[in-house]
Amino acid sequence: MLATTDLHMHLLDHNYYNDTPDPGSGLVCTATLIRAARAEAEAAGRAVMLVDNGDFLQGTPVGDISISDQIRPHPMMLAFEHLGYDAVGLGNHDFDFGIDLLKQIVGDVPFPVISSNLEGVCFIDGSALLRFPTPDGCVTVGVLSVLPPQTALWNAHHLAGRIRINDMVEAAHQVSARLKAEGCDLVVALAHTGLSDGNGGPLAENAAGHIAALDTIDAVIAGHTHLHLPGPAHAGLSGVDPCGGRVHGTPTVMAGSAGSHLGVIDLDLSRDPHSEDGRWTVGASHVQLRTIAEVSPDPDLTRVLEAPHAATRAALNRPVGRSRRRLHSYFTLFGPDHGLAVIADAQSAAVRPAIRAAGLSHLPLVSAVAPSKFGSRAGPRSFTDVPAGPVTLRHVADLHVYRNELRVIRLTGAQVMDWLEMSASLLNHVPRGSRGHALFPDEVAAYNFDVLHGVSYRIDPSQPARYDARGRCLDPDARRVVDLRLDGVPLDPERELLAVANSYRAGGGGNFAALSEAAMVPVSPVELREAIAAYFRAGATGPGYAPPWRLQPLPGTSIRVRTGPAAGALLDEVAELAPEDLGIGADGFRHLELHL
Template identity: 35%
Template sequence: MNTKQPITAQLRLLGTTDLHVSLTGYDYYRNEETVDIGLSRTATLIHQARKEVKNHMLFDNGDILQGNPLGDYAASSLFWQQDSYIEATDKVHPIHQLMNTLSYDAATVGNHEFNYGLDYLQQCIEGAQFPYTNANIYHASKDSATAQESDKLPDTLLPSYLILERQIVDDHGDIHNIHIGVIGVVPPQIMQWDKAHLEGEITVQDMVRATQYWIPQMRTAGADLIVMLAHTGYVDSDDTTVLSENAVLPLSEIEGIDAIFFGHAHKLFPGNEFAGKQGVDLEQGTINGVPAVEAGVWGSHLGIIDLQLHYKNDVWSVEQGVSQLRAIYDREQGVSTVEPDLELEQIAAIPHQIILDHIHTPVGESTIPLYSYFALVMDSAYVQIINNAQIWYAQQVLADTLYSHLPIVSAASAFKTGGRYGPQYYAYIEAGKMTLQHTSDIYNYANTLCAVRLTGAEIREWLEWSAGLYQHIDPQVTEEQSLLHPDFPSFNFDIIDGMTYQINVCQPPRYSAAGQLLNKDAHRIEQLRYEGKDVEDHAEYIVVTNQYRAYSTPFANPDGNRVILDVPVENREVLIQYIRAQKVIHPEADHNWSLTLGSSSDKELVLSKPIITVPSSPDAQKILSAHPQLTYSGMNGEGFAIYRIEL
């Protein structure tokens, strides 16, 4: 290589994240074709982006194995007994079939890769024709207890980093060798979220500390450039705790990283949501000067990082880097931007038909329709059926145990409620026959059932945290006020059935979405009662929930020792068993909770009647006759319908 002349080159890095088994544009919950999801459409963007440049690489940032009925069924032995699939694929997972065809260069694992256990994960990875890396997961050993303090890490579950040798064409057409280092990390919280699968098998280190350890070694091993695959989101700098779940900001401060693909939060970077955030340059698409990209969810976007490289004194360096997103669907115009890749559609056809046949299996009947349009602002049958099933199951399991004398209540969330997933992410199930597809539409996570033992005071604090979903409503303001807090994940809004209570939204929130105490004197939860009597602080209850909540939320497990039931049965399977046992269900909401503007004795608050709005699906207009407190107000620029709610 002639180092006397300046050598420059362009390198384009392409990335997907949080595909969640979205092979094609098909919504298995609504049982219909759609144009705003699917790797087969992202593939068209990949082909286009590759044609525009001489040098390119393709990466995936994790969460590919779970996320829809196909992912759940593929994790069962029944799927792998389908002769039509085995003959066509030689036991390669459907998502890897498509990714192999697209010739990915490397990938890392996301937190949902562990939902079905390590053996299944290893089986899936073996079918990938590209390497995987992760730097902060390692095999459990007698030394793991001191791993956080040790300068030498135990053996990693996957290669701690990769050095990929590639040839690059410079701006003059000459060919050179270049070594691309790739490193991946995942939130340490997988040890809580999938404790049943992982405890005693692996340990997980803080993402930042692991990266700091390995980056210098990658440079020593010959990495000219380093690409980080960070399956973690962005939060402001006040979240600086060790073992943080969202660590992109501190990761971007580590010297030696040249580009970052991040995800987990299903957001879009660069995007307006990040305007004004610390370290962010939206024009360049950088965080602390490092080009970075987060490409949404389900293949909705392709992330692109363009690096301008310079070679001098036997060293490649990045002179400039910019990032961008390309979408498969223009939400503002309501039109698709690409056609699907036909080769990938053909590959996906067999598993697609297998899952369609499976999800149409009947499990029972419902006498009323079930929908999630307004499950965040009023009690709904959509959540009621989950809580009914969880209490029903726990009563059987805990009978004749030392906990049988304690009252059983249940906590559940409305999962499909729009938000960052868009205006189509709601459930609507007609009255009549219920199938496996419908149960997945109600409970679309692979959580397993747990129960915790809590006091009345602790349950109250749990509900106070959940009530952080709502913005502080000022009864004296005459303009419209939006009720839902955009930064509070709706899946963290738990409804606890078996107790009755009201949520006073004219009180400020007591806790933030992250569980930080905001207003120590604020109390939104009012009239908390069990069987008509006030809940006493010292009284004890069993709360049925899921393993995600039981092991990752301090409000559900204050000292880490409150789990009294942890069974390897999915909450969705509990729901299926309940419906099958009942045959015909009548899951009408019992209205055990409601929103309020304050005490009925506070005339000023009651008479003010502020104008309160909530977003939901445009399709929700068809059920407004059943909810006279709701009125349609119009559309916003993101495709959501806006509704006024009278409290």
């Protein structure tokens, strides 16, 4: 079994954000591994199954341009067909463009597109039966697929009232039992979900462990979290063999993201001598990841994708305006990020007409934004970097990579404070007077590090966090956010405000408790990146927000951070933190020591 997951439209070895080659990246390189693995298996007399585990439609500009310019067939479907995929499952981001566009894209592909815990979408299969001939007879493989129920919240603007997404474990249990009863020799779960350290409960987002524990599942293809298995990322989790790639004894592979790895599960099968119908049984198994590092792109797939590649590059060169300064995210978790300030400006400008129409112009408006490119799991090259001067659609995509719409929320000063406490909880605890503590985890999910423009505040990482990364309250009295001010005066907890945020956050993404009961103000749908483009086209006429926060001074305390290599030439922007450049580490990031 060969598997990819979370491709996120990384098809070619090209960086569309700066229009330069990006060697050793994309499905064109994974394709080289696929061809080699297929030839290796077939030479050994093995049947070969190739699957994808979802989140393939969204993630790079080629995906967005394929939708906006109606490129058909869709480039990802073209690639799947060319490489001979046997089945694909759906992930949460595959609904980012809505159900109708998803139907247009996958409606006539020559392989099954599966989601087993989805109700209300007639063009998606609930499972698939695949038959593979061998010298000793045919092997029948049942394939199911599940995705997080939270998808219905994250994409509520597309999905509300149209679909239902059931619990993943319960769906996997029911469908796998049915497939076994129908005579399948093997049942494989395409589980677009990660592994967690808790039981999760009903409707959990990361439930691959519970799915692997089902005795009707023979192998699991996991994903969603962009991590790796086999590998150390899941060491210490109950039931997980991080070296052997087994979860509760079930062969399980998780192949990173963006085509970075090919997941391989080898199963040795034999006829069950005690079975009346001679069913196959699983003997030995072996799980591995094969990396695309230093792998050359597959020339055939590269040729197949030439036309959409050229169309995307041309579309991204469309001008939208100018930027007065360089906009980058190298310091977004510890210093100024003027790119976020531009997005905040654009968001406010886009919704003010609707606020006036609703008769709410008397309420202060804050604008909530979070970085979408910040290194972390995506690597040291994944930072926003827009040069000063002409701005094109390429740069708009670099500022915000997700397909979100804008929402307006009505809330109180107390809710704003709690919102920021959740954001500040993503940082590590830094003891006062300590030296060299990491400010944030290496794999921080900084798309949940909301920065609120329109207020000013400081974050004190020496204080305990109010929440954990999942939004569970650890200490309701904990306070990292200090000196929160609106118009220069302390924010009254009873003060009413409006906040503009993206649809992911407003729909419950990130588990921000402060927003769970906040009221929504009706606004017409506005796509966030279109708001950014309109802002530049209008000549940047927004309120002119400046980066609104800073770290609390802690004399005698230093922290260590990771950022992109290009940040070395920009350290004057964080001069108040007396940065010491520690150089570029083995991980490819530039490491800095900052003095608070």
